[in-house]
Amino acid sequence: MNFDLAAFRAEFAFFNQQPDWVYLDNAATMHKPAAVIAAETEFYQTLNANVHRGAHQLSQQATQLFEQARDTVAAYVNACTREEIIWCSGATAALNQLAFGLMGTVLHPGDRVLISALEHHANIVPWQFHCQQFGIVLDVIPLDADQQLDQAEYQRLLALKPKVVSVAQVSNVLGHIQPVAAMVQQAKAVGAMTIIDGAQGILLQQPDVQQLDCDFYVFSGHKIYGPTGIGVLYGKRPTLELLRPLLYGGEMIQQVSFSGTTLNQLPYRLEAGTPNIAGAVGLAAALRWLQQWDQTAIAVHKQQLLQQLHRGLQQLSGIELISQLHNNAGILAFNINGEHHSDVAALLDQQQIAVRAGTHCAMPLFEALGKPGAVRMSLAGYNSPQEIDRTLVAMRQVLEILS
Amino acid sequence: MSGLTLLMTDTEQGLQQIKQQQLPVLTQTADWQSKYRILMQLGKGVPAFTTELQRDEFLIAGCDSKAWLLHEYHQPSGRHYWAFDSEARIIKGLVLLALCQLNGLTNVELSQINFPQLFALPGVQQNLSPSRQNGLHAVLKKLSQQAGLPG
Numbered sequence: 001m002n003f004d005l006a007a008f009r010a011e012f013a014f015f016n017q018q019p020d021w022v023y024l025d026n027a028a029t030m031h032k033p034a035a036v037i038a039a040e041t042e043f044y045q046t047l048n049a050n051v052h053r054g055a056h057q058l059s060q061q062a063t064q065l066f067e068q069a070r071d072t073v074a075a076y077v078n079a080c081t082r083e084e085i086i087w088c089s090g091a092t093a094a095l096n097q098l099a100f101g102l103m104g105t106v107l108h109p110g111d112r113v114l115i116s117a118l119e120h121h122a123n124i125v126p127w128q129f130h131c132q133q134f135g136i137v138l139d140v141i142p143l144d145a146d147q148q149l150d151q152a153e154y155q156r157l158l159a160l161k162p163k164v165v166s167v168a169q170v171s172n173v174l175g176h177i178q179p180v181a182a183m184v185q186q187a188k189a190v191g192a193m194t195i196i197d198g199a200q201g202i203l204l205q206q207p208d209v210q211q212l213d214c215d216f217y218v219f220s221g222h223k224i225y226g227p228t229g230i231g232v233l234y235g236k237r238p239t240l241e242l243l244r245p246l247l248y249g250g251e252m253i254q255q256v257s258f259s260g261t262t263l264n265q266l267p268y269r270l271e272a273g274t275p276n277i278a279g280a281v282g283l284a285a286a287l288r289w290l291q292q293w294d295q296t297a298i299a300v301h302k303q304q305l306l307q308q309l310h311r312g313l314q315q316l317s318g319i320e321l322i323s324q325l326h327n328n329a330g331i332l333a334f335n336i337n338g339e340h341h342s343d344v345a346a347l348l349d350q351q352q353i354a355v356r357a358g359t360h361c362a363m364p365l366f367e368a369l370g371k372p373g374a375v376r377m378s379l380a381g382y383n384s385p386q387e388i389d390r391t392l393v394a395m396r397q398v399l400e401i402l403s
Numbered sequence: 404m405s406g407l408t409l410l411m412t413d414t415e416q417g418l419q420q421i422k423q424q425q426l427p428v429l430t431q432t433a434d435w436q437s438k439y440r441i442l443m444q445l446g447k448g449v450p451a452f453t454t455e456l457q458r459d460e461f462l463i464a465g466c467d468s469k470a471w472l473l474h475e476y477h478q479p480s481g482r483h484y485w486a487f488d489s490e491a492r493i494i495k496g497l498v499l500l501a502l503c504q505l506n507g508l509t510n511v512e513l514s515q516i517n518f519p520q521l522f523a524l525p526g527v528q529q530n531l532s533p534s535r536q537n538g539l540h541a542v543l544k545k546l547s548q549q550a551g552l553p554g
Contacts, residue, residue: 342467342468342534343443343491343493346532350439358467372468397436400436401436401439401443402443
C-alpha cells in the first residue's frame with residue numbers, strides 16, 4: 001500500500017499560495033487539485049456555451065461535456081442509469097428538493113418522517129417547514145451515551161411506520177459514522193423511503209447506491225475536492241419520478257403555453273435553469289482525479305492522522321474531547337474546559353491553524369449534548385503528520401495563554 | 404457614588420484600573436501572545452454577572468457568544484455608566500477596553516468620542532473573524548443608543 005503524501009499535496013496550488021496555514025476545516029470545504037481547476041478553466045476558455053438547446057456545434061460540444069460529467073457521477077455512485085443523477089447546487093438544495101418534492105405525492109397529512117438528532121440543519125429545517133405546512137409528523141432518532149444514533153430507539157420509531165427516513169452517513173460535527181446500510185434495510189422493512197445525506201460521507205467512501213439500496217443519496221461537490229455551487233441528488237428512477245419539482249422554468253419543460261404547460265422527462269424535469277456547467281465539469285474531474293489514487297491508502301493515512309491528533313489532544317490537560325475515536329471519518333470536536341470555543345478558535349487563528357467553532361449548523365445536536373458549541377478540526381488526505389504536530393504545539397500555546 | 408447600583412460602582416472601579424494600568428500596556432505590547440493574554444485577563448477586573456443579571460433583556464443580539472450589557476444614567480452628575488459580561492473572553496476584553504474610555508462620561512463628553520475607534524487595538528481588531536466583528540458592531544450600536552448618540 002503506497003500513499004505518496006508529498007505527491008498528493010503537490011496537486012494543490014493552495015499549499016504553495018498559503019504555506020503558513022494549517023488547514024483543518026475540511027468538513028467546511030476542501031481544496032481543489034490542479035485537475036479540477038484546469039477542467040473548469042478549459043471549459044470556459046475553449047468550450048463555453050450553454051447546454052441542451054443550442055443550434056451550433058459549440059453548444060453541442062458543451063452539452064456532450066456536461067452529460068459526460070453526469071455519466072462520470074452515475075458510474076462513481078453506481079447508479080443504474082444516468083437519469084438518476086440530478087444536478088443541483090449542493091446537498092442543501094437536494095434536501096430541499098426532496099422535502100418539497102415528496103409532499104403531496106408520497107407524504108400525506110398524518111404521515112410520519114424520521115430524521116435524527118445529529119443532522120445538519122439542511123436535513124432538519126426543510127422537513128420542519130414542509131411537514132408543518134402539510135400536516136406531517138416529524139420524529140427524531142435520539143443519541144445514545146456514545147453520541148451515536150440510538151439504534152434501539154430507531155427500531156421503536158420505525159414501528160410507528162414512517163413513510164420517509166432521512167439520515168446523515170457521517171456527523172459533520174462529531175465525525176461519527178452511522179450504520180446507514182443496516183438502517184436503510186430496516187427502514188425498507190417497514191415500507192419507508194430512505195434518504196442518505198452523504199455530504200460528509202461521500203469523502204469517506206465511494207458509495208454504491210445499488211448495494212445500499214437507498215431511494216436517495218445527496219452530496220456536494222466542494223466537499224470531495226470539487227467546486228462550490230454544484231451537487232448531486234441521486235434517486236432510484238421510480239422514486240425520482242414521484243417528486244414534485246421545486247424549481248420551474250427553462251430546461252425542465254416540454255411545452256409552455258398559457259393554455260397548459262407540460263414538463264420534461266428526468267433528469268431535466270428537476271434541473272430548472274441554466275446549470276452550473278463548469279461546476280459539473282469540475283466535479284466530474286475531481287472524481288476522475290480521485291480515482292487515480294489508492295483510496296484505501298488515503299483512508300489509512302487519514303486514520304493515522306486522526307489517531308495522532310486524538311492522542312495529542314488527550315495528552316493536553318483541560319481538553320474535553322466530544323468526538324469518539326472509534327468509527328470516526330476524520331473529524332474531532334472538542335472544548336477546552338471553562339473556555340468559550342470562539343476564544344480557542346481565535347487563538348488558533350492567530351497561529352494560522354484554520355478550524356471552525358460554534359454549533360456547525362447542528363444546533364439540535366448541541367442541545368442534545370448540553371453544550372453551547374465546540375471547536376472542530378476536520379482532516380483530509382492532504383494533511384500531514386507535521387501539520388498535526390504544529391497543531392498540537394499551537395494548542396499548547398492556546399492553553400498557556402488561557403491559563 | 405450614591406444613587407448608582409453596587410454593580411455599576413464596582414465595575415467603574417475595575418474599569419478605572421484597566422484604563423490606568425492595562426490599556427497603556429496593551430497599546431505598547433507588540434507580540435500577539437502577550438496582547439491576547441492581557442486582553443483575556445481584563446474580565447477578572449470587573450464583577451461577573453450573576454445568573455440573575457444574565458437576562459434576555461440585557462442580551463446583545465448578533466453575537467456568536469452570549470453578551471449582556473447594562474447601562475445606568477446617573478441623574479445627579481449627568482454621567483453614563485455601563486456593566487458588561489460575555490461568555491467569550493476576547494469579546495469581554497475588547498468591550499471592557501471600550502467601556503473604560505466611556506464610563507463616567509457626560510453627554511457632552513460622549514459626543515466627542517470616536518466610537519468605532521474604541522475597539523481598535525493594533526494587531527487584534529483586524530484579525531477578528533467576521534462573526535466576532537458582527538458581535539462587536541452590535542455592542543457598539545447598543546452603546547451608542549444608550550449614550551443617546553446617533554447611529
